[in-house]
Amino acid sequence: MTVEAVFPVLEMRGIGKRFPGVIANENVDFDLRKGEVHTLLGENGAGKSTLMKILYGLYRPDAGELRLNGRPVRLSSPSDAIAHGICMIHQHFMLVPSLTVAENVALGLRSTRGPLTDLRHVARRIGELSDAFGLQVDPFADVWQLAVGERQRVEIIKALYRDASILILDEPTAVLTPREVDDLFETFRRMARQGRSLIFISHKLHEVLTLSDRITVLRNGRVTGETDPCNTSREELARMMVGRDVNLAPEKPAATVCEARLQIENLVVAGDRGTDAVCDVNLAVCGGEVLGLAGVSGNGQRELAEAVCGLRKPKSGVIRVDGQPVAPGNPKAVRKAGLAYVPEERMRDGAIGDFNIMENLLLLDHGEKRFCRNGFLRFGRIFKHCRKLVRAYAVKTPTLETPAKNLSGGNIQKLILARELSGNPKVLIAAQPTRGVDIGAAEYIHARLARQRTGGTATLVISEDLDEIFALADRIAVMCQGRLMGIVDRHEATRERIGLMMAGVDPDSPSKDYCPVSESTSR
């Protein structure tokens, strides 16, 4: 490595940040060299985002100092940070959907033509940047028409256009197919070779090991280690994150398959835009089996789950639980039939933030005789029941009266799981069961789902995280643009094959090739 490459462009020394009652960062040292990809690894709540918000000028540190190219600086707002060449690519893209790519890129910048826009100039520059970094995008396309991967490219181009020397990448791979991830990493490497410095935030360990030059691990606001990919392993990184050994691939007994408990026949569901989000899907899940449904987000998985759970009325098709057809579009009837649902939008659908733990656990069963007599709630029994559930599902909460919004993501998910599984459902739909959940809770949730499988429940796990699918599923179904690309047995599945199917290519019958382009991208 050359001398220049070792020279740190960014040094954060002894950074401390406290919020009332919590230490978000304590004595954190972090430095970034020119032309490197430095990963910041840690669970939710470990202090990664606080540290990055300090760097991006959103928070002011209580202690410590920040140096850029050796000089101490004070960043008091994101525009300060941008002026210093620091750009952040947010997990949720900050783009105006109704504007074109060029307009989005030009937004907030001074035009070269005074009060008039200079979009042609901007477009030309975007073209140059796309060629240089392999970021294909049409400068005149409206952003709302773009697929998620393309939108991300726009975000990156925005940063490059502003000539950022330091890029903060907040979980950039969460919404991409494995293939797209490979391309994205290639772009990142090119940017690093050009002398830009990248901070990569992720919790996907294999990605971290592929891309990083260095890795800094945070836990409970403190740095627990700095290492590089050559000298570490997934197991060691997980241990540094969590502070103990983590079982990354839980053992499971062979599936004891019986007959199908959940059957989905010729299901067609309209999406929010009125076009068919799910086209003619047939699926069957057997008791004691976990079917993993993989796919890039936005390919109909959410609509499928909502239709099965009665939240969205399908256009046509039949859903059966234990052979009995369920009334479509009626969540109550679906629940009566023995189906439980762990929803994707945990805080919107799964729990009520302003309700306390007890009330949230009561959402399903409050009308049952054991909890309700003559319309009055029987709080003695309810309290006992909830206390048992909280204990059994290891929900960490100070009291049963604590509002759910005060719990961490993992604990809310355990709370939802406790409520959904307490009725011992025949069929369980779990959508993104561990997204945004810390490793400890994720491990626990996986173990719970596995236990449910042993108990004979038919489980459909919908996830964008292939690691999760591979860890849980007996069979893997892949969806692309509303269609089922196929179902593969876990033992015959490889990451590459599933990845190709997610991108719409069926490796078995190349004639099928790309799945039909849906209206959402062609319009």
Place this chain on the structure above:
Amino acid sequence: MSPEVNRVNHFKANLIRIVIPACAVVSALLLGAVMLGTLGANPLSGYVTMFSAAFGNLEGLANTAVKSIPLLLVGIGICIAFRSSVINIGGEGQMVVGALLASVTALAAPDLPSVVFIPLVLTVGFAGGAVWGAIPGALKAYFNVSEILSTIMLNIVAVQIMNFMLRGPMIDPEEVARGTRIPQTARLPENTDLPMLLDGLRVHLGFLIALLAAVAVWVLLWRTALGFRLRSVGLSRDAARYAGIPVKRSIITALAFSGAMAGLAGAILVFGSESHRMVTDGSSTGFTGSAGFNGIVVALFAGLHPLWSIPSALLFGGMLVGANALQRALQVPSALIIALNGLIVVFVVSSEYFRQRVQRGREVAQTLDEPAAGVAAGADPQLERVVE
């Protein structure tokens, strides 16, 4: 967290709930003092007059209590609606419809003993308000019509029906004979007069009914399965629907209950009145005295809590009594009190921002005291302690 700490926190939360609105009221009164001053009155003696008239003696307290009855009943109805996330601005119309139907019943029914007659007419008032509330509820549930608009519109419809009825079919024959044609009914049967609670004071049975109704609404919202469903729908329609709670039916139920409380308020206003008639002056708030709107203020001031609505209604009822006294004593237009009412609303509603900020800060601090992330999962002994 130990139970003592919990209790202290609970106490602090309640304290904040009182202190912040109290500050808001004081601020509004200070600004009102400036207004009094510019009108040439001594603000201090003005406020003393107001306060002593409303709360200074038994008679004043009785007047305050009577004035607070419709405010409290409408207010607790508003608690039900707003807690279920439906905005009911239709208290006025629901009061009118409840009062009209109850009056019709009282005039049409044969003379019954009071024990039967009073419950009958009050129930009719309750039911009338419920129907008038359920209409915008159904419109919202099935046709997605904004309940804010439909309830306001139904106010106008109700008032016009009232004006027609009191000037036409229901007008007191004596008024016709005398030719004065004041829009009012004949004296209603004596057996429908609400009895006085205490000798020599004007406070009648309606006050007791309103207090009991406030308790009943609290029980409904926090102790019954129905109330649980209403509050779930109010806090998150998505989560409620997902849990299989009938959202549409809950919206209708909430508005029906909310209207029923206003309808009851209207009926009590009629049968508890000194003239024992239903009277209006032809203006849109002539019958209700704006109680259908002021009840919203009462409920908001009480943080949408039915029991806190009791002191809140007494405060605003007292202001109405005080306003009359102020007008008599200092020759200040009573419109000033309407302005003062408005000021209090503005201050209280804005103070909600501060209350939420304080509370959020406290909640964050409380939660983060218990580090939740990253600790080993699985049933652990620590949890038992935590839950106990």
